[in-house]
Amino acid sequence: xxYLIGLTGSxxxxxxxxxxxFADEGCAVWDADAAVHRLYAPGGAAVEPMGxxxxxxxxxxxxSRTRLKEIIGADPTALGRIEQIVHxxxxxxxxxxxxxxxxxxxxxxxPLLFEGRGAAMMDTTVVVSVPPEVQRERVxxxxxxxxxxxxxxxxxxxPDADKRRLADHxxxxxxxxxxxxxxxAIVAAIRREMADA
Numbered sequence: 001x002x003y004l005i006g007l008t009g010s011x012x013x014x015x016x017x018x019x020x021x022f023a024d025e026g027c028a029v030w031d032a033d034a035a036v037h038r039l040y041a042p043g044g045a046a047v048e049p050m051g052x053x054x055x056x057x058x059x060x061x062x063x064s065r066t067r068l069k070e071i072i073g074a075d076p077t078a079l080g081r082i083e084q085i086v087h088x089x090x091x092x093x094x095x096x097x098x099x100x101x102x103x104x105x106x107x108x109x110x111p112l113l114f115e116g117r118g119a120a121m122m123d124t125t126v127v128v129s130v131p132p133e134v135q136r137e138r139v140x141x142x143x144x145x146x147x148x149x150x151x152x153x154x155x156x157x158x159p160d161a162d163k164r165r166l167a168d169h170x171x172x173x174x175x176x177x178x179x180x181x182x183x184x185a186i187v188a189a190i191r192r193e194m195a196d197a
Contacts, residue, residue: 002028002098002106003190004121008113009128010157011150012139014173018128019109021183028103032110035093036086040065045092049085054078087116105190114166115158126186127167129160130174 007022009015016031023029039046040063051058057067071078098106107126110118119125130138139150164170169186173179 002101002103003194004098004123005105005107005186005190006113006119006122006125007107007109007128008111008125008163008167010135010160010163011153012135013128013130013160014138014171014179015109015111015128017176018126018171018173018179018183019107021180022105022107022187025105025184025187026103027105027107027187028097028101029107029109030094030097032090032094032108035090039063039086039089039093045089046086050082053081053085104194105187114163119166124168124186124190125166126169126171127160127163128171128173128179129164130172132160134174135160 005022005027007015007019009018019029019031036046038044040050041047042061044062046063047058047061050063054068054071057063057071059067068078068082072082094108098108108118108122110116113119113122113125135154136147136150139145140147145153169182171179171182171186
């Protein structure tokens with residue numbers, strides 16, 4: 001049995017970079033967003049059920065995220081129906097990944113870990129965090145969204161303070177060195193605990 005770490009954090013906090021640091025320490029990393037991309041790709045498990053529920057969402061044999069946004073924009077109740085199709089498939093993908101790995105530690109990168117009550121399935125939880133001004137600066141520096149879009153996303157996410165309070169570990173990602181030291185300390189503590197068990 002692998003030891004399960006639930007990794008989460010709001011937009012711009014450095015979650016993807018932190019996940020790579022866990023991978024560098026020999027942990028197997030599963031990414032919820034990447035799983036959705038696989039499910040939406042041509043031949044993916046979500047294409048057929050999504051096409052049945054939302055025929056306009058299928059473009060070139062794949063689920064179009066752009067079309068989904070338009071569908072949700074026109075009908076806010078569509079989001080719940082989409083989630084009913086996609087969430088069980090994401091769960092199956094996650095379980096298949098855990099079953100297939102022989103890594104001692106598995107990191108499950110789940111954006112809505114606490115909102116979706118996924119934390120209960122984990123052996124421990126890690127939240128990545130930076131001060132709000134650093135978060136804003138990082139997201140806007142990407143050049144992919146306006147400040148208003150960023151604020152809208154942040155308003156939908158559980159506040160960072162709440163995530164930090166719920167987490168077993170907090171990794172501060174203001175500098176790469178600081179984050180890497182914290183990741184190494186978490187992994188070392190878990191491996192010591194597993195060796196003593």
